[in-house]
Amino acid sequence: MSAISSSAFSTCRTMENCPIINHRIVSLDESQYRRQVEHFEYYWGLQKGDLSLSSPLNHIELRSGMVEKLIDLEWVLMPTHDTLELMLEISEHNKTADPSSRRHGLREISDEEHEYDVVPLYLLKTGRPTLYISRGADIKAFRAPYKDFPRIRSRAHPFFVAFMAKRQLNGTAALIYSEKKARTLLTSVGRIITCWRNEPPSAFLTGPDVWIPHRHPLSDDGHAARSALRNSREVNAPTARVRKTTRAPCRQLKSAKAALPYAKCDMRPARLRGSVLPRSGLESGGEGGMGYALSDVSVWVDSSACQTNAGSCEWDPTWLDKEAAHDGELARYRQEIVRDAEDALHPQTTMNGGGLLTGNGVDRSRYSSNNWAMRTYRTCLWADDPWAYIQHFPQ
Structure with a gap:
């Protein structure tokens, strides 16, 4: 049987009862998992910044019921054998090639429609519903185990589909199929994904x-x-x-x-740093140490006087703009959205394995220069009224 459109099958005999949804295949927070996207870009032969998860290549049109079952691990779509072999060839080449000699996976595997196999997972265990395909006025039913179910056509790119399929199969294949078939399914996409694990060269990640x-x-x-x-x-x-x-x-x-x-x-931790008073010489108690200089203490007392009441200290609202006019780096900091202090050093961005779901390396790119300036020098680079932030900043 020839391939059908990805939106032409459903668990509902009356297709109109299940609207078509443009489903995102790899659904990640591109900011939080930016390093994962950079792995894709490098091993797929793209340049940094070329790939967007909002691309039509990362979407597939499905009936709403099939989207729900895809999310619930009840089925998955798989690239054909020939496509998987070409993907493996490109990935293995890019794994060892110089950055300038990588093969462009999105060009070699064009953005035309591709065919995919429908692989049932928990559909075979939970209810074993009948699947219906529509060919105009003709409706055909397929009952579990869905033998001879036709392939589906979609513009979704096989690289995105393979990454999604690997994650779907990891926790289900061994529970649904025999050991041999489960291994075959996992290996077919796993050997491709493995090629994308190593951290790309720093010249690619950091740039010039x-x-x-x-x-x-x-x-x-x-x-x-x-x-x-x-x-x-x-x-x-x-x-x-x-x-x-x-x-x-x-x-x-x-x-x-x-x-x-x-x-x-x-x-060092605050309990080891001791007093916040500045030291003019060596560490207290060290040979030749002078402890606190009176001049330093006076400066510190004067600078702290206005901090006793944040409301009594007034700032020129344009002071930071004036500073940025003379400091190009400071001006650029204020425009660096990915370094914004709102989410820098947040546990969800630093404790998730470095922005990677699959791969090696640590992504520290989300550490914020703004946050660093606040933590070290109590200087706000991102606000016109620093005291509005400083007074709420944890001591």
């Missing part, structure tokens, strides 16, 4: 940009700052050390060195 000092050191383009941050307490000399003497009426500079980037940031 390099780390700039006031970016977050754990972001994609800031990992080079880790060593400086880790060793800053060992190699960063105090900015001012004084010598004790009975001859001089005032303290004299002994040495002065420029602080390394992020030297001011103490990553």
Whole structure:
């Protein structure tokens, strides 16, 4: 029997009772799982930013009842054997090829209609409903186990379908089919998905940009700052050390060195950091340490005076715009939506395996420069009225 349209079959004999739905095949939060999308882009031969999950290639037209059963793991669609072999060939090539010599999977497997096999899963266990196909006025019924059910046609791309099928089959195939058939189904798509697991080259993920000092050191383009941050307490000399003497009426500079980037940031827990008062010399109790300098304490007291009552401190509403006019990096930060502090460092974005459902690597790109500035320097880069945020910021 020739292939039918993807919207031409249903569990309802009267098709009009089940409206057609344009169902998204791979349904992910593109912001939260951006790294997973980047894996797709690299191993499918695309450039970074080329792939959108809202594309028609990631959608299939199905009757509403079949959409519900697809979501409930009652059936799945699978690319044909020939298509799976071509997908494997492209994926294996791109896995080892240079970024510039990858094969473009969306071009080699065109965006024309593709044929898919309908594979019943829990349909064979729960109720075993009859499936109906419509060919105009002709309605034909197929009862479980749906032998000789025709293939369906759709513009949905096989790469999206294979990823969805692998996830559907993982928890169901072994419970529905014999060990041999379950292994065959899982292997047919699993060997393709496995090619997409390794983290793409950093040149692809990061692009030509390099780390700039006031970016977050754990972001994609800031990992080079880790060593400086880790060793800053060992190699960063105090900015001012004084010598004790009975001859001089005032303290004299002994040495002065420029602080390394992020030297001011103490990553230890608050209970170990102790007081928030600034220290002018070495750590308290260290050899040559001077404890707190009166001048530093005075500066700190003056700067803290207006913080006792947030409402009494008024800011020029345009102060940040003026700063951004002279600082190109600051201006760009304010436009970086993916680094917005609303969701940066949120548990759902940092504890989900790094933005990956299938693959290796850690995605730290969602660490926010805005959040870093607030945490380290209590400076708001994203608001005209910083105190509106600072007063609610956890201590």
